Amino acid sequence: MSATVAAPARVRRTTRRNFDQLLIVLVLLACWQGAYEYAGSVAVTSPAGTVAYAASMLGQMWFWGDVGATAIAFAYSLLIASVLGVALGLALGLWRFAADVTEPVLAALYTIPKVTLYPVILLLFGLGLSAKVAFGVIHGVIPITLFTLSAVKGLPPVLLRTARAMRLSPVQTILWVLTPAVLPEIFTGLRVGFSLTLLGVLIGEMFASQRGLGFLIINGINLHNVPLTTAVVLVIVLAAIGANVALLAADRHLRRQR
Amino acid sequence: MNYGRKVLLARFALIVGAIALLELLCRTGVINPLTLLAPSAMAAAMVQVIASGQVTSDIIRTFSTVAIAFAASVVVGIAAGALLHAIPRLRRAMDPLLASYYAMPFFVFYPVLVAFFGLNAMPLIAIGFAAAMVAMLISTLNGLDRVPPVMLKVARMHRLGRLRTLFLVVVPAAAPSLMTGTKLALAYAFISIIAGEFILSGKGLGYQIAYAYNSFDNRTMYGLMLFVLLVVTVMNSLLHVWEQRLLRRRSRA
Known part of the structure; x- marks a missing residue:
């Protein structure tokens, strides 16, 4: 009723x-249109013009080649960052002493401007895919670790006590208590990691690559190809927001289920 | 030895150990000195570059830019957070934008800003502000959300005025989130401003690092890099210590 x-x-x-x-x-x-009216086409193209340019760009082969390059680097980075971050976070979360020792160090690493490290990454990995992946990983792995770590640390002690009281084996505890309890937080960490890894890959492409969307942007800047830059930025922003909205919905769904 | 001491000691050992390992790998030639300088050489280069005075104006430039962007983003972030919290309808509408904001690689807007403001400190301040302000805003929202309703009820029962409720109840209750926001804002302002200087600028520490890299001046590059990392780490540690002290005082109270 x-x-x-x-x-x-x-x-x-x-x-x-x-x-x-x-x-x-x-x-x-x-605001965008106003900026265009104010600064003119040397700085930014109009919304309508950008959408038109982006639409024609989406129909061209070279563009999809760059999308593919970014997608592959991003997939590798995200995979490495997620596995590494979750494993590290779980291990540290369960070992309280190690967590207390390393958490401020990780937080400090999270806040350093990682762009400054790009010469090191380039010197270590050379130009190309591995440098991009490394850039993505160093951006994404720490937030994923920190979210996982705080999820395990913030676990209500009563859950583990109950598991002990019910004489669950360690495997059963991890499978039926720990995992369901920390899954939503880990997912949040992965969502944040997703964005930051993408950011890292794009930065890597801007400096250390001859392919990919980041390269298109920096190339557009260097050639003063404003329509190209603006259109690529628009496509990236829309894709990033779209992915984030989907992940956010999944995130909320997970949390509601609990 | 109590637990806190042991943690501090282990952390110290971890950091010193990592640096010593790096030093060893560099000195024994496992890592090519053309790739990575040994930490001791890096420190020497840093002292030398700073003492020579050739980057003093860049240091001042970068730090003043960060300071302006940081201050503006904290003030505006808190004000905007309070505003959104006060108007739930606006907040609901802005929610997807806020949630996706950091998914956007917004430093790509930097060239557009340069075209707007010219090649001076203004586009850097703008990009630093854009990066830092929303973190402060979101933290403010989180903080205001976490003020327990019972505290507000107590404030009402004591007939506190609006201002006193704000400063005696709301701000202390929201303080941990506000602290987090401040820390994030500082870090994000630093990250984006240095990145901006890297991409397109004629001054500042980021520019000098990129310049040294392009002219194969490894010593200057690593010296400046170490300097930036040290400064950011020290600033964050100070904020962290201050935050811990605030939290301890709260838990005692």
Whole structure:
């Protein structure tokens, strides 16, 4: 009964929220158009012009070659960063002393400007795929570790005590208690890691590559090809936001389930 | 020896051990000195470069840029966070934008900003502000969300005015999140401004590192790199210590 009464109100709320969000998108577009009117086409192309350019770019083979290059580097980076980060986070989380020792060090590593390390990465890995992957990994692995670590550390002690009281084996404890309890937090960490890894790969491409979307941007900057730069930026931003919205929905779903 | 001491000692040993290992690998030639300088050589190069005074203006430039961007982002971030918290409808509408903000590689906007403001400190301040402000805003929102409603009820029962409620109840309760926001804002301002100097700039530490790299001047490059890393680490450690002290005082209270 109450559900049938509540439903229209919920629909109305959702509609209003969608309306508000549309409004914000429109405001952003207006700002963009205003910037274009103010600075002219030497700085930025208009929203309409950019969308048109991006649409024609999406139909061209060379563009997809660069997308593929970025996607491969990103996939490798994300895989390495996730496995490494989750494993490290779990290990440190379960070993309290090691966690207390390393957490501030990790936090410090997280906050250093990793761009300054790019000459080192280049010298170590050379130009190309491995440097890009390394860049992605150093950006993504620490937040994933820190999220996993804090998830395990923040585990309510009663869960583990209950597991002991029920005489669960360590494997059973990990499988049926630990994993479900920390999964949402780890997923959040992976979501954050996803964004930062992408950022790292793009930075790597800007400096250390002859392929990929980051390279397209830096190439556009160097050649003063404003339409290209703006269109690539638009495509990247939309893709990043789209992926993040999807991951966020999955994240919320996981949390609700608990 | 108590637990905290032991942790500090182990951390110290870990860092010293890592540096010693790096030194050993470099000195024995496992790592090519053309790739990576030994830490001792790096430190010597740093002292030399700083003492020579040739980068003093760049240091001042970078730090003043970071300071301006950081201060502006903290003030605006807190104000905007409070505003969004006060208007739930606006907040719900902004939510997807905030959640995806850091998924955006926004330093790619930097060249556009240069075209806008010219090649001076302004685009760097803008990019630092853009990177840092939203972290402060989100932390402010988190902090305000975590003020326990019961505390606000107690404040009402004691008939505290708005200002006193704010400073005696809300700010202390939100302090840990605000601290986190401040730390993030400082780090993000640093990261994006140095990155900006790397990409396109004629001054600043990031520019000098890129310049040294392009002219194969490894000593200057590693010296400056070490300097940047040291400064950022020291600043963050100071904020961390301050934060811990605040938290301890709270848990005692």
